[in-house]
Amino acid sequence: YxxxxxxxxxxxxxxxxxxxxxxxxxxxxxxxxxxxxxxxxxxxxxxxxxxxxxxxxxxxxxLAPNAPEQNPIEDVWLQGKEILRKYWNMCKTFKIVKWLFEWAIKEHIFSFPKLSMYASFS
Incomplete structure (x- = not known):
């Protein structure tokens, strides 16, 4: 959208x-x-x-307001940024940075232990 x-x-x-x-x-x-x-x-x-x-x-x-430590999306951003930090030397252009970040978050299955604060999931 x-x-x-x-x-x-x-x-x-x-x-x-x-x-x-x-x-x-x-x-x-x-x-x-x-x-x-x-x-x-x-x-x-x-x-x-x-x-x-x-x-x-x-x-x-x-989600609780003003509580990024409870927000699962913060874990997604963190893991994407960790991939960028790991391969920063390959990122010669913003286009490469963008591609690497998108790849990192699209090709990963995330586990969100924080969600248990809001509901139980089976």
Missing amino acids: EVGNTENTINFIKYLISKNKDSQIVIIWDGAKYHISKELKEYLGKINEGKEQEDWLVKCIK
Whole structure:
């Protein structure tokens, strides 16, 4: 998506639902205004309507504000930066830096122990 906004957030959730028809979806995110907008709350209310919270199709958990030590994405950035530090001598241009960073985070499966602070996952 070109920008982060309510419309694209709702479209992304619809995409997740289409790819996970038989599963509940848990989204853990920051406090961006479009993550807590009236329109998004109405959409989530509509798709979860009539269900108990433990049966919601989509459950959203907000990360603690101003707590990067609890945010799993910080681990992704850190690991990407560690790869750059390891191979800095090969990075002659910004294009190479960008490629290496993107490769590092796209080709890695991350484990996020921090997520256990928000929910238990099987």
